[in-house]
Amino acid sequence: MQERRDRPAAGRSRAVRLDEFGGPEVLDVREVPVPPVGPGQIRVRVAAAGLNPMDWVMTADADAAARFGLSLPAGFGTDYAGVVDQVGDGVTGFAAGDRVFGSALSRAVADFVVVESAGGIAANEAYRTPDAVDDRTAATLAIAGRTASAALALIRPGPHDTVLIGGAGGGVGVFAVQLARIAGARVIGTGSASSSGFLRDLGAEPVAYGEGLVDRVRALAPGGVTAALDLHGTETVRAARELGVPDGRICTIAAQVEGVSAANGANAAPGALEELARLVAAGDVRVPVAASFPVEQIRRAVELQAGRHVRGKVVVDL
Structure with missing residues (x-):
């Protein structure tokens, strides 16, 4: 303390x-x-x-x-x-x-x-x-952990998924990346060029945001992306749709996009915060x-x- x-x-x-x-x-x-x-x-x-x-x-x-x-x-x-x-x-x-x-x-x-x-x-x-x-x-x-948990519950990542997370290095992103990895998913996280090492340390494969994002993601994941979280705006939503991800497996937290679910941390499952605290205490989430x-x-x-x-x-x- x-x-x-x-x-x-x-x-x-x-x-x-x-x-x-x-x-x-x-x-x-x-x-x-x-x-x-x-x-x-x-x-x-x-x-x-x-x-x-x-x-x-x-x-x-x-x-x-x-x-x-x-x-x-x-x-x-x-x-x-x-x-x-x-x-x-x-x-x-x-x-x-x-x-x-x-x-x-x-x-x-x-x-x-x-x-x-x-x-x-x-x-x-x-x-x-x-x-x-x-x-x-x-x-x-509390806020970021609840939000990450609620967002992941909407897209349901698992061992056969490749998840694109926009804004992966932010306050919600650091939890979303690690929780998706614990669920067994492969994670590609967007960020600035200078954040690539930080994202790798979290367990994400970094990709630069901005123009050309779709082509860069395709090069990283030629087998395709199956789910996406947009934790910043709408760029990741647009990229995910272009990559063929169905709207039902795309989620936002900071923008409203027709056809796409928006996560609200207040709707996180009962016990979500206690479980996150347990994972942090165990060293599984940092x-x-x-x-x-x-x-x-x-x-x-x-x-x-x-x-x-x-x-x-x-x-x-x-």
Whole structure:
């Protein structure tokens, strides 16, 4: 577990807040009251918060925020990991001192979060962190892990498949590649030329995105591609269709394409996060953390993550 930084005096805590919607420039670290714990809830003292594209997408403007039920003033970040600080009445599954991880919609970059102890509610949940998984790693799992699991469930990769994954080096991609490989599939992952070594380390065969993608994939897989995930936009969808992949075996997460299913992490199968954490603890899945920042540098952290060229995950330490 990483060393904790100084925190405010008892009864007060830090949280990232925004009083207007916009980019990283609207994010500030504020001193706020420690949130109270209600029946059936637990309060977690956060050690690390993992960033995801949805964090800055849903706080970019009022329309996007409204779709997620957010209003001003708002918090920021969803994935967290830390230690249970207090339990509410009726809680039986957790005790103070338990290490946990999960998600708290647009509230995670804070010294404390309060979530429902029952779990199973995407973006308002807690799960036990395996002893072999550190807090920074645990803080990367919830959103990206759920999304990768849900996407793979739609295309059902197996030992006889060759799967094309667009955006394979991103936050969801690092999980999707490894989980598809565990399922026995061959994986071809798109990325920049400089990311080829990173993708090979994950278990994917790298291919450069951009013009000529279809020809490059054909050269790598003359026997054909049987399934595809587009984790960035629509380029991989178009390539997959040209390569003969049926729409039923193509999935997106960041775009809507008629005839193609879009994965929603909230619809991941029950137990998906616990299984992912078990695989990480066993060393079967690794989580590349591209960078970590102290909470005081939240703007820098979001700028890096929002650039969409990060290989792996960005984490904020509290």
